[in-house]
Amino acid sequence: MLTFLGFSMIVVFMYLIMSKRLSAFSALTVVPIVFALLGGFTDLGPMMMKGLETIAPTAIMIIFAILYFGVLIDTGLFDPLVAKIIKMVGGDPLKIVMGTAVLSLIVALDGDGTITYLIVVTAFLPLYNRLGMNKLILACIPALAMGIMNLTPWGGPAVQATAAVKADVTDLLLPLIPSMIAGTIWVLGVSYFLGRRERKRLGVINIDTEFNDEIAAALDVGMDASIKRPKLFWFNLILTLLLLTALVLGFLPLPALFMIGFAIVMIVNYPNLQDQKERLHAHAGNILTVVSMIFAAGIFTGIIDGTGIVKAMADTLIAVIPDALGPKLTVIVALISMPFTFFMANAPFYFGIIPIMSETAAHFGIPPLEIGQASLLGQPLHLLSPLQGSIYVLVGLLGIDIGDHIRFAAKYAIGTALVMTIVAVLFGILSI
Template sequence: MLAALGFATITIFLIAIMTKRVSVLVALVLIPVVFGLLAGAGPDLGKMMLDGIIKVAPVGVMIIFAVLYFGLMLDVGLFDPMVSALLKAVKGDPVKVALATAALAMIVSLDGDGATTFLITISAMLPLYQRLGMDRLVLSGIVCLGAGVMNILPWGGPTVRAMAALKADSSVVFNPVVPAMLAGIAWVLFVAFMFGLRERRRLGVVTLHQPVSVGAAATPASRLGGDAGDPPGDLDGKKIALGNPLLFWFNVALTVVLIIGLLMSLLPLPVLFILAFSIALLVNYPRWEDQQKHLVSHASSVVTVSTMIFAAGIFTGVLTGTKMIEAMASATVSVIPDAAVGYLPIIVAVLSMPLSLVFTPDAFYFGVLPVLAHAASTLGLDPVLIGRAAILGQMTTGFPLSPLTASTFILIGLSGVTLGDHQRFIFPWAFGTTLVMTAVAYATGAI
């Protein structure tokens, strides 16, 4: 019963957002509440929802101040010279922009944190896409693919969980899938090239005659209904850092320190952004009135993203608290026929990416994976094969599409796209990444 309710919750949620019957915020809150009541969790539903909110609270705080920080830096003109240089380097060619997006996303993903990858890559590349008129779904899609394949790294969340569940180290779980991961990286670059080629056919190679004017801050609400050429949201239309070299280089130094702090985890991510934004706001806008104007100008953007993240906490809190996720895990394992257990590594690899839409990483790696590994072991298969198969898609290539991870809402929020559009656009290509890696992993004997 619980398993059926859990699968129904996920299915109706996906249908609701993909058909745009309701907003993502409404679907994230009301659908799990209805099914939570059907599961008999009425008296405890409030606590479950609050537990979910508490779990995502650090991410919510981080994104609020990240939006404010990068919004301020874009408003004052910090990224204008970089965008001008990039535009000259790519010479207005969407193919080069798409390939640069993929490369940057994969490089930043080396730190193993999806939220950091999305914050840095989207903030850096979005002005280019706006200036050239490129589709923002291409931006979110390419970043999704790059971050997904790099999340297989042994210090990424899924592989760490797989190693913990199987009590194996990275040399056993990760090293054998390196050739498959390299194939996945090549696939991401190929897809980026194809996306860029399609945009080049649509837009042509843009000839840039006018100086670059970077669009509004990399925040969602300002662009959800706007065009690529929306005017900047800075105070009084002035990019104050461009006319003050001392202020400009201070902002550069502060941003570099912030990024280093993010990559090295010198402090918790929310704390880093709170400190950096407070310093930047005071230095760039010493007058109280200007500080208030900046905060007000980005208020709608902050509300749009942060509310979705807290709503996602309610969604996962109810699914976890009602034990629906545990029931779904047991049901998934029980439907595998004994005759198919010998093919479990391939089955798990192929299904791993779509299952990211159903299971949280903890639920899969600590709930489903041990059972599958035990089943394989009883038939003489090495249980580690199941772990290798799982990391080819489960919350790796699949995590930037899953409504069960808060970082997905950071990606779509900063890109200014909706979850349903993002999933429809990139799902086949993300699934393709897993299929390519599965084929290579099977050919090399990793699974």
């Protein structure tokens, strides 16, 4: 009975999200409650609270990570970097594509695809247009970069995977650093390949300094210059490097690190209380959207755990998976995460499928942590999915067709995911 109830719940949950009948927040909250009641479970309060308590540290970390990186972008931390890259690449298509990759990888550290696309496309589109370069490349490279940097601890998929397998985000992600480095090298290699192809097609064109200055000035369009803090560039950069170092070393829990970092950034950059309020209001929308879904996920996981639904579903899968394939479950999860995260939103994958796979893997002696890590390796494909919003920002900025973008970039994104998976196997993160 519980198994049937569980699989029915997942089907309904996925249908409601995929068909856009309900938002991810509403589906995560309402669907498990309805099915738990159908199963005869009435005392749902303690289950929900246990799920919320489990997810609370992650939600706190997300709030202050968004605020921290959002305020840094407001201060103009990336502006000198953008201007420097623009001046370095000149009229060489190879250097332009490589510059696109470097800027994308750095800006994507904030884990926000929309912000990454806005900064990178605004900086490089005039150059691509001036030289007649293929704009699909300018769409492809930032998307590939986001497919890797989306795995940062404050990125959405990492948070969802952490919640799904009930792991600490640092424990989940630190072993994946070799895979992320390999993915970064792959992206730079793809950029070199595409850049050389464009250089062969177009040649190197001389571009005057005045035009480069016009491009750099274009970055300020629509930005309020009064909120930028160029004089504090080195302070903000050093603070960020220290914060990332403390994060990797586990100096303090992530929520505490970002709370402290955000407090320092606000005090130093915006000592006026009214300015601080304005910065908070500017980023409140992003915070509400993300964190509300995280808390809803807490209710979802709390109910399916408390009712025993996820265990019943896992027992069923255990019965049908051959023993020979059991030890290879992490690699299987890594491979299926590519099409799954492309054809469905992250929420149904991480909160609908991964808890079941995690419970199933436990039967074969595989820790849930490894399933969570494997589930993240297909993210490069997710950044090309029509189901995630930032892709429409990207194609809209460039004026290209979404189908053309997906067809052009898919093979390189698959390559990224496979490289990251292979490295994870070689480093013993995934069992085979």
